[in-house]
Amino acid sequence: MNDPFEASSRYYDLLYRDKNTSAEVAYVEALLQRHRIAGRDLLEFGSGTGRHGCLLAQRGYRVHGLERSAAMVANAQRTPGFSCQQCDINSTQLERRFNAVLALFHVVSYQTSNPDVQAVFANAARHLHPGGLFLFDVWYSPAVAAQRPELRVKRLQSEDLSIIRIAEPTVHPNENRVDVHYTVMAQELSTGTIQTFEETHPMRHFSLPELDLLAESAGFERLTAEEWLSGAPPSQATWGICLVLQRR
Ligand SMILES: C[S@@+](CC[C@H](N)C(=O)[O-])C[C@H]1O[C@@H](n2cnc3c(N)ncnc32)[C@H](O)[C@@H]1O
Structure with a gap:
């Protein structure tokens, strides 16, 4: 995979x-x-x-x-x-x-x-x-069913990087699975260069x-x-x- x-x-x-x-x-x-x-x-x-x-x-x-x-x-x-x-x-x-x-x-x-x-x-x-x-x-x-996964945004900063990560869940109730789709934007503070990428993490x-x-x-x-x-x-x-x- x-x-x-x-x-x-x-x-x-x-x-x-x-x-x-x-x-x-x-x-x-x-x-x-x-x-x-x-x-x-x-x-x-x-x-x-x-x-x-x-x-x-x-x-x-x-x-x-x-x-x-x-x-x-x-x-x-x-x-x-x-x-x-x-x-x-x-x-x-x-x-x-x-x-x-x-x-x-x-x-x-x-x-x-x-x-x-x-x-x-x-x-x-x-x-x-x-x-x-x-x-x-x-x-x-039981916690996933009661709380339900929701969209989350995480912001982080280090000396040289600034990161924003958006996590969007898709729930598959019959498979005990949540696919968490991440969109990440990472900026190098010294150059201003931005890297953007997406990943999906299927979680059971x-x-x-x-x-x-x-x-x-x-x-x-x-x-x-x-x-x-x-x-x-x-x-x-x-x-x-x-x-x-x-x-x-
Ligand atoms: C959320 S990370 C946790 C990493 C580390 N244990 C920690 O606590 O920071 C999950 C890790 O499991 C690894 N992983 C998932 N399925 C695996 C598999 N079938 N064989 C080896 N590694 C696997 C992933 O590549 C990833 O590094």
Whole structure:
């Protein structure tokens, strides 16, 4: 498929600099420890620009990232303890196992077809030791239905760039999918040059029974389902839920 991050990867870290990545990494580490992770070897699905992987490496984990977008891999930060390669998380098989597999910031929601999402769950299980943990966050169907996706405009400015991003959702209710069409205008402040591009990100949302079925058929038991970062119980107010599964 086309790489929805091909043009935006250059601006990815600026677009998401409002995210508190340190707090996210502390949250992920606390969840892993709460569920007694057995070691420090992590496989990260959809590692992007390495924003979580690098901080986890600084905390003493050894993180290897699998990332489909060549542009994201090219823009990824590097640090000792964090490595990444370009490949598809649905099919890539490494000849080693890990203590946990992570898929952070909606990576599983990018798997919109049943075969793709089943392949990701099976591949996570394949790369885990028995008892290993699969931690990921996804869009949560009850919240998407209750809140309904809406048009959003995001404005950002750095020392050298000014960016406006318009996000226009199209809801596909029978497919549990929302196609988010982005129009991005990025201006280089030194030259005034403007780059404009468009991308569509198809995003799937999930219910808990659906996730439990996927988990069960891939050989996982669910340990946790809670609101990403807050830890609140999932509800119609919870756009992003975080799950921790354990390989049987
Ligand atoms: C929203 S980004 C999150 C990136 C990173 N985890 C973060 O938190 O910044 C989703 C990432 O998942 C990657 N991705 C989606 N489907 C993938 C697949 N099948 N194989 C590998 N990477 C995939 C995308 O290329 C993208 O970099």
